[in-house]
Amino acid sequence: MSTVLTPEAAEPKPDAVRPREHYLNVRFGIASWLLTVDHKRIAILYVVGITLMFFVGGAAATIVRVELMTPAGDLVSRDDYNKLFTAHGIIMVFFYLIPAIPAVLGNFVLPMMLGARDLAFPKLNLLSWYIYVAGGVFTIVALLAGGIDTGWTFYTPYSSADSHTHVIVTALGILIVGFSSILTGLNFVVTIHTMRAPGLTWFRLPLFVWSSYATSLIILLGTPVLAITVVLLAVERIWGVGIFDPAIGGDPLLFQHLFWFYSHPAVYIMVLPAMGVVSELVAAFSRKNVFGYHFIAFASIAIAVLGFLVWGHHMFVAGISPYASLIFSLISFLVAIPSAIKVFNWTATLYQGSVSWQTPMLYALGFIGLFTIGGLTGLFLAALAVDLHVSDTYFIVAHFHYIMVGGTVMAYMGGLHYWWPKMTGKMYPEWWGRFSAILIFFGFNLTFFPQFVLGYQGMPRRYHEYVAEFQILNVMSTAGASILAVGYVVPLIYLLWSLGYAKDAGPNPWGATGLEWQTPSPPPTDNFAKTPVVVNPPYTFTAKEAEVVG
Amino acid sequence: MEADFELFPAQASTIAPLVDGVFWELTAVTAFFTVLIAVMIMVFAIKYRRRSQELPRRIEGSLRLELFWTIVPLVIVMYLFYHSTSVYFTMITPPADAMDVYVVGRQWMWAMQHTGGQREINTLHVPVGRPVKLTMTSQDVIHSFFVPAFRIKQDVLPGRYTTLWFQATRTGKFHLFCTEYCGTNHSTMRGTVHVMEPRDFELWQESQADGSLAAEGRKLFLKLQCVVCHSADARARGPVLEELYRKDVPLEAGLRATADDNYLRESILNPRAKIVAGYQPIMPPYEGEVTEEQVIQLVAYLKTLGRGQTPLRVEATQPPAAYRAPEPPK
Numbered sequence: 001m002s003t004v005l006t007p008e009a010a011e012p013k014p015d016a017v018r019p020r021e022h023y024l025n026v027r028f029g030i031a032s033w034l035l036t037v038d039h040k041r042i043a044i045l046y047v048v049g050i051t052l053m054f055f056v057g058g059a060a061a062t063i064v065r066v067e068l069m070t071p072a073g074d075l076v077s078r079d080d081y082n083k084l085f086t087a088h089g090i091i092m093v094f095f096y097l098i099p100a101i102p103a104v105l106g107n108f109v110l111p112m113m114l115g116a117r118d119l120a121f122p123k124l125n126l127l128s129w130y131i132y133v134a135g136g137v138f139t140i141v142a143l144l145a146g147g148i149d150t151g152w153t154f155y156t157p158y159s160s161a162d163s164h165t166h167v168i169v170t171a172l173g174i175l176i177v178g179f180s181s182i183l184t185g186l187n188f189v190v191t192i193h194t195m196r197a198p199g200l201t202w203f204r205l206p207l208f209v210w211s212s213y214a215t216s217l218i219i220l221l222g223t224p225v226l227a228i229t230v231v232l233l234a235v236e237r238i239w240g241v242g243i244f245d246p247a248i249g250g251d252p253l254l255f256q257h258l259f260w261f262y263s264h265p266a267v268y269i270m271v272l273p274a275m276g277v278v279s280e281l282v283a284a285f286s287r288k289n290v291f292g293y294h295f296i297a298f299a300s301i302a303i304a305v306l307g308f309l310v311w312g313h314h315m316f317v318a319g320i321s322p323y324a325s326l327i328f329s330l331i332s333f334l335v336a337i338p339s340a341i342k343v344f345n346w347t348a349t350l351y352q353g354s355v356s357w358q359t360p361m362l363y364a365l366g367f368i369g370l371f372t373i374g375g376l377t378g379l380f381l382a383a384l385a386v387d388l389h390v391s392d393t394y395f396i397v398a399h400f401h402y403i404m405v406g407g408t409v410m411a412y413m414g415g416l417h418y419w420w421p422k423m424t425g426k427m428y429p430e431w432w433g434r435f436s437a438i439l440i441f442f443g444f445n446l447t448f449f450p451q452f453v454l455g456y457q458g459m460p461r462r463y464h465e466y467v468a469e470f471q472i473l474n475v476m477s478t479a480g481a482s483i484l485a486v487g488y489v490v491p492l493i494y495l496l497w498s499l500g501y502a503k504d505a506g507p508n509p510w511g512a513t514g515l516e517w518q519t520p521s522p523p524p525t526d527n528f529a530k531t532p533v534v535v536n537p538p539y540t541f542t543a544k545e546a547e548v549v550g
Numbered sequence: 551m552e553a554d555f556e557l558f559p560a561q562a563s564t565i566a567p568l569v570d571g572v573f574w575e576l577t578a579v580t581a582f583f584t585v586l587i588a589v590m591i592m593v594f595a596i597k598y599r600r601r602s603q604e605l606p607r608r609i610e611g612s613l614r615l616e617l618f619w620t621i622v623p624l625v626i627v628m629y630l631f632y633h634s635t636s637v638y639f640t641m642i643t644p645p646a647d648a649m650d651v652y653v654v655g656r657q658w659m660w661a662m663q664h665t666g667g668q669r670e671i672n673t674l675h676v677p678v679g680r681p682v683k684l685t686m687t688s689q690d691v692i693h694s695f696f697v698p699a700f701r702i703k704q705d706v707l708p709g710r711y712t713t714l715w716f717q718a719t720r721t722g723k724f725h726l727f728c729t730e731y732c733g734t735n736h737s738t739m740r741g742t743v744h745v746m747e748p749r750d751f752e753l754w755q756e757s758q759a760d761g762s763l764a765a766e767g768r769k770l771f772l773k774l775q776c777v778v779c780h781s782a783d784a785r786a787r788g789p790v791l792e793e794l795y796r797k798d799v800p801l802e803a804g805l806r807a808t809a810d811d812n813y814l815r816e817s818i819l820n821p822r823a824k825i826v827a828g829y830q831p832i833m834p835p836y837e838g839e840v841t842e843e844q845v846i847q848l849v850a851y852l853k854t855l856g857r858g859q860t861p862l863r864v865e866a867t868q869p870p871a872a873y874r875a876p877e878p879p880k
């Protein structure tokens with residue numbers, strides 16, 4: 001958005017004696033980080049936590065994939081295999097996918113997009129990071145102490161009565177980390193309502209803000225239910241109160257209802273922010289306002305609302321009433337529509353644009369393609385007849401990895417590259433960026449596309465050993481996963497490298513709109529020397545911004 | 551068993567082609583839209599690639615286009631919903647003349663019982679061309695009964711019965727997988743469905759016969775002293791159980807229940823859950839006293855118990871040698 005700019009912000013004056021003061025060099029030392037209330041520094045703290053967790057979860061997946069190269073279980077024991085896929089799921093879902101975009105990219109850019117100096121509750125923001133760390137520590141300790149083997153879904157009565165692993169400690173970790181997202185969600189909602197810059201009306205907000213808002217609503221309404229579920233599970237497991245275990249008077253389906261009441265919307269907690277990032281990237285790299293802005297904004301809200309009404313589609317084979325299934329199937333089909341609207345609008349945004357193929361855009365376009373496949377294969381699962389066949393097979397695994405990895409991880413990587421210059425003041429190496437984006441795209445498809453076929457053939461998920469005819473596709477999948485692994489390690493290396501050696505980025509290397517680009521990189525602690533005033537509709541590209549790139 | 555790699559799984563039940571029909575429609579829709587989006591992105595990204603710093607024209611959007619790409623997908627998904635749901639109701643409605651088989655899942659094996667008393671572990675013999683209805687329960691955690699070649703799957707829960715039916719269209723051996731994660735050996739909780747010609751199936755049945763389920767249930771009915779309270783005479787302290795199956799039972803407080811398999815199972819294991827109107831809650835719960843297989847035998851017996859067939863209290867636990875379970879009421 002165009003603004004009335006403060007001269008200092010637009011052209012930082014190079015100071016020969018002392019470098020310009022910004023949020024990174026304003027103070028030094030461990031304490032200056034661990035006690036910071038600056039949303040930007042907290043975002044950096046999150047990057048560290050989330051990246052660590054991503055690679056721990058990735059390591060677990062790597063062992064799983066190597067084991068699956070052969071039908072026999074010859075690398076790890078059955079119990080260890082079960083613990084590995086459980087660890088992979090729990091870490092990736094709760095400690096990477098859910099917090100990644102809101103807590104890292106959202107924390108960093110959302111206040112700046114609003115023209116604000118920080119989030120509404122900076123101390124709460126720091127608290128939420130500590131809670132995240134506490135939850136992570138519990139989970140990692142549980143893993144080191146021997147792990148947990150229930151799958152990330154914790155189905156009862158296996159988890160409450162049967163499993164001999166560290167269910168309680170892990171569940172506690174998840175309970176704790178849930179509060180971290182609740183606090184972040186709360187902070188976002190209040191900030192978006194109260195701290196928008198003068199002139200920044202709701203329909204001038206960048207779409208990333210809209211989707212963050214929708215996400216925060218889901219977090220606030222859904223996460224407490226997860227907390228309740230986890231507490232009930234613990235009560236049953238510790239004190240033997242019959243809640244979910246039929247042997248003591250409970251109902252195992254109650255657990256599934258409660259679990260999916262949170263965990264389906266959680267899918268949207270993971271993917272809505274990704275959609276927001278993609279809206280920003282598509283606009284910035286085609287130098288055009290997003291086509292159908294209002295439709296994309298309202299689609300986010302529609303997804304948030306409908307997303308709460310479809311949890312039963314995870315339970316079509318679980319033994320729920322066929323008429324309940326019918327309703328859940330219908331609404332699950334409907335929830336595809338707002339997602340389709342978004343995909344069409346992003347594509348239309350490119351039309352007559354000025355499209356550049358820089359790394360973030362490659363990720364964004366990759367996202368659109370993979371998310372389209374992920375979303376459309378969701379229809380197979382909404383369709384009762386087909387869902388009965390593919391439930392709990394590799395088809396499901398493929399489907400949600402297209403959404404989570406093809407969607408959320410792609411968008412996170414795209415967003416990270418896009419805002420990296422803003423966060424660090426440094427430009428990442430473009431060639432390597434494109435190289436790894438392409439590597440990830442192909443590695444991803446080779447890993448997960450064969451799993452659709454595998455699933456329809458009938459290979460169940462969570463199988464340590466499998467029948468011989470499934471081997472070929474498993475080998476393909478593992479081959480893809482090794483490419484994917486390289487694709488994730490390369491950015492880790494060059495992004496770290498760029499901190500010390502890359503060239504300075506300047507305030508707005510992309511010629512993008514958005515208030516975050518109208519302050520120097522890295523931004524000063526207060527973000528803006530003077531509160532910006534917004535006078536234009538969103539995504540108003542002006543010649544001045546185009547110049548920046550030169 | 552199909553040991554060779556096949557891209558598409560074998561179709562071996564009457565349901566399989568129906569499910570695959572929906573599957574191919576969905577695949578066509580997916581392929582069409584994926585290709586459409588991919589082509590549009592590539593064409594736009596190449597045609598409008600950045601050649602100069604000139605700024606493109608602002609385009610706000612188009613209501614007509616928005617309506618178009620809302621309504622067209624809406625119509626498509628509503629059709630898919632209609633088609634898949636109608637197939638679904640076929641999949642979950644067993645024909646009335648289906649042959650009953652009882653399945654108990656436990657860590658980590660499948661125990662099958664035929665009404666003729668034949669028992670098998672991890673294998674299920676069935677005749678081709680005849681509908682088979684499985685009544686399933688679990689003794690521990692949740693499992694799931696999945697036969698890919700038949701395109702059928704149903705979770706198997708502790709504490710209740712779930713059902714599944716199929717009609718095999720091809721003889722041969724087909725994989726049976728447990729698809730609900732159930733602990734250490736989940737991935738080995740596999741078996742085989744062996745579909746046979748009706749003639750071979752009969753031979754197999756005869757070679758395995760060993761007292762029908764209902765006959766076993768009758769023995770238990772006597773052994774567990776059920777008959778003491780459920781005698782059809784004046785001293786009975788519990789209701790007469792003859793012709794109870796599928797009847798509407800009046801319960802305490804004006805409630806009603808249908809005496810289906812789940813009701814019978816619950817009445818045995820946990821009678822206090824539903825008290826028949828006019829009786830005292832004196833029946834002891836048999837939870838923990840009997841195995842799921844024995845409950846199935848008792849239920850099978852009660853389902854066949856016709857008018858005037860309640861055994862006498864004095865009768866020895868061994869039924870007369872000539873005893874044959876009466877045919878279930880049609």
Ligand SMILES: [Cu+2]
Nearest residue numbers: 264311313314
């Ligand atoms: Cu869902």
Ligand SMILES: [Cu+2]
Nearest residue numbers: 728730732736
């Ligand atoms: Cu299992």
